[in-house]
Amino acid sequence: MIWNERIETMSRDEMRELQSKNLRSAVNRVYNSIESYRKKMDAIGLEPGDIKSIDDLSKLPFTTKDDLRDAYPYGMICVPMEEVVRVHASSGTTGKQTVVAYTKNDIDLWSEVMARSMTMTGVTKHDIVHVSYGYGLFTGGLGAHYGTECVGAVTVPVSTGNTKRQLQLLHDFGATVLMCTPSYALYLTEMIENAGLMDEMKLRVGVFGAEPWTEEMRHTIEERLHISAHDIYGLSEIIGPGVSCECKMKNGLHVAEDHFVPEIVDPADDSLLGEGESGELIFSCITKEAMPLLRYRTRDISSLNLQKCECGRTSVRMMKPMGRVDDMLIIRGVNIFPSQIESVLLGITEASPFFMLIVDRVNNLDTIEVQVEMKPEFFSDEVRAIERLRTRITKEIESTLGITVTVTLVEPQTIQRFEGKAVRVIDRRGKLY
Numbered sequence: 278m279i280w281n282e283r284i285e286t287m288s289r290d291e292m293r294e295l296q297s298k299n300l301r302s303a304v305n306r307v308y309n310s311i312e313s314y315r316k317k318m319d320a321i322g323l324e325p326g327d328i329k330s331i332d333d334l335s336k337l338p339f340t341t342k343d344d345l346r347d348a349y350p351y352g353m354i355c356v357p358m359e360e361v362v363r364v365h366a367s368s369g370t371t372g373k374q375t376v377v378a379y380t381k382n383d384i385d386l387w388s389e390v391m392a393r394s395m396t397m398t399g400v401t402k403h404d405i406v407h408v409s410y411g412y413g414l415f416t417g418g419l420g421a422h423y424g425t426e427c428v429g430a431v432t433v434p435v436s437t438g439n440t441k442r443q444l445q446l447l448h449d450f451g452a453t454v455l456m457c458t459p460s461y462a463l464y465l466t467e468m469i470e471n472a473g474l475m476d477e478m479k480l481r482v483g484v485f486g487a488e489p490w491t492e493e494m495r496h497t498i499e500e501r502l503h504i505s506a507h508d509i510y511g512l513s514e515i516i517g518p519g520v521s522c523e524c525k526m527k528n529g530l531h532v533a534e535d536h537f538v539p540e541i542v543d544p545a546d547d548s549l550l551g552e553g554e555s556g557e558l559i560f561s562c563i564t565k566e567a568m569p570l571l572r573y574r575t576r577d578i579s580s581l582n583l584q585k586c587e588c589g590r591t592s593v594r595m596m597k598p599m600g601r602v603d604d605m606l607i608i609r610g611v612n613i614f615p616s617q618i619e620s621v622l623l624g625i626t627e628a629s630p631f632f633m634l635i636v637d638r639v640n641n642l643d644t645i646e647v648q649v650e651m652k653p654e655f656f657s658d659e660v661r662a663i664e665r666l667r668t669r670i671t672k673e674i675e676s677t678l679g680i681t682v683t684v685t686l687v688e689p690q691t692i693q694r695f696e697g698k699a700v701r702v703i704d705r706r707g708k709l710y
C-alpha cells in the first residue's frame with residue numbers, strides 16, 4: 278500500500294515542477310526573514326529572483342549546524358512566535374543546543390511523511406507499535422508517535438530506559454512493530470533470548486533509525502528477532518524522523534522529496550555530485566513554515582538513486598547512510614568508518630557485534646585497537662584457541678580496512694550497551710592543529 282499515491286508515484290517532471298514552485302516560495306521567505314541567510318546570499322550577489330527552478334538550487338549558500346548554534350535559540354525562525362506550536366532541540370557534545378521549531382502545518386506535514394514511512398514498511402491500523410525512541414526534546418519519540426497514530430495503529434509510547442519493563446510491555450501488549458535505534462533493537466533481542474520469550478513475541482516489523490547500521494546488522498536482527506527490519510532516516514534540523522524510509526524492497530530509502538530536496542556534494546570541495554556518487558547529503562526544506570532550512574549540510578554520507586522502485590514509488594531513494602563525515606576516522610591517511618568494522622564482526626560466528634575502537638598516536642604514528650566482545654558460547658580459557666581467533670579477526674579487519682590493527686578479545690558482556698546512539702570510538706589523538 279502507498280500512503281500518498283499521487284505524490285509518491287508522481288513522474289520526475291511533475292515532481293521537479295512542484296519542487297521548483299515550492300523552492301521559489303521558500304527562498305523568498307528565508308531571504309526576507311533570516312538576516313544571516315540574506316547576508317550570505319548578498320555576499321555572493323544572489324537574489325531570490327535568480328532562483329527560478331530546482332536546477333538553480335545549487336547556486337544557494339549552505340546552512341550548517343553552526344548557523345543554528347549562532348542563531349540560538351530562535352534566530353532561524355521564519356514566522357512570528359505566535360505561529361510556532363512546538364520546539365525540539367538536540368544536544369551537541371559541545372556548546373549550545375540547536376533549536377528547531379514547528380508551526381501547526383509543520384506538525385501535520387511531519388505526521389504525513391511519517392505515515393508514508395510507516396506504510397512503506399507495511400505498518401497499518403491493525404498494528405500495535407512499541408515506540409522506544411526517547412520522548413522529549415529529541416524528535417525520535419514524538420515523530421514516530423504522530424506517524425503511527427496517523428496510520429491508525431495502536432501507539433505505545435514507552436520511550437527509553439528500563440529494559441526489563443520494555444520486555445514485559447512488548448510481550449504483554451502483543452506489540453507487532455518495534456521502533457528504536459538498531460543498537461537498542463539488538464540489545465532487546467539479546468534480553469528477549471535470555472528471558473526465553475522469543476517464541477511468545479508477536480513482533481513482525483522493526484523500524485530502526487537515529488544511527489547508521491549495516492546490512493549485516495539487518496540480517497542479524499531479522500534472523501534473531503524474526504522480523505522485517507527497515508531503516509528510517511531523519512534529523513531534527515529537517516523535521517525529525519520521516520525524511521526518508523525503506524520500502525519492502527530495502528534498496529534505498531524513499532525521500533519525501535516534495536518537502537525535502539536532497540543533493541549530494543563532495544565534502545572535500547563542496548562540488549555537486551551525480552546520481553550514484555557518494556558524498557555528503559544535503560537537504561533543502563521547501564515547504565516548512567517555521568524553519569525552512571535551505572541546503573542544510575547533514576554530515577551524513579550517502580548517494581542518490583533516481584530510478585523507479587519495484588514497489589511502484591517514483592520518489593528518489595538515498596542509499597542507507599553508512600557513516601558521518603564527522604565519524605570518518607583518518608588513520609594513517611586512510612578513511613575508515615566504524616560501520617566497516619561492524620560488518621566484519623557480524624560475519625564472524627564467535628564474535629558479538631559489540632566492539633570499541635581506540636585510536637591513539639604513538640611516536641607520530643596513528644594506532645587503532647579494536648576491542649571485540651566474544652559470544653559466551655565461544656569464550657574459552659584456552660590461550661591458543663583465543664589466539665587463533667584473534668589472528669583470524671585481525672586478518673579480516675585488516676583486509677577490509679587496508680591498514681594494520683591490533684585486535685583485543687574481551688569477555689562477554691564487558692563492552693558497554695547503549696539505549697540511544699552507540700558510542701564506538703575513543704579517539705585519544707587530540708587535535709592535530
Ligand SMILES: [Zn+2]
Nearest residue numbers: 524586588590
Ligand atoms: Zn520502493
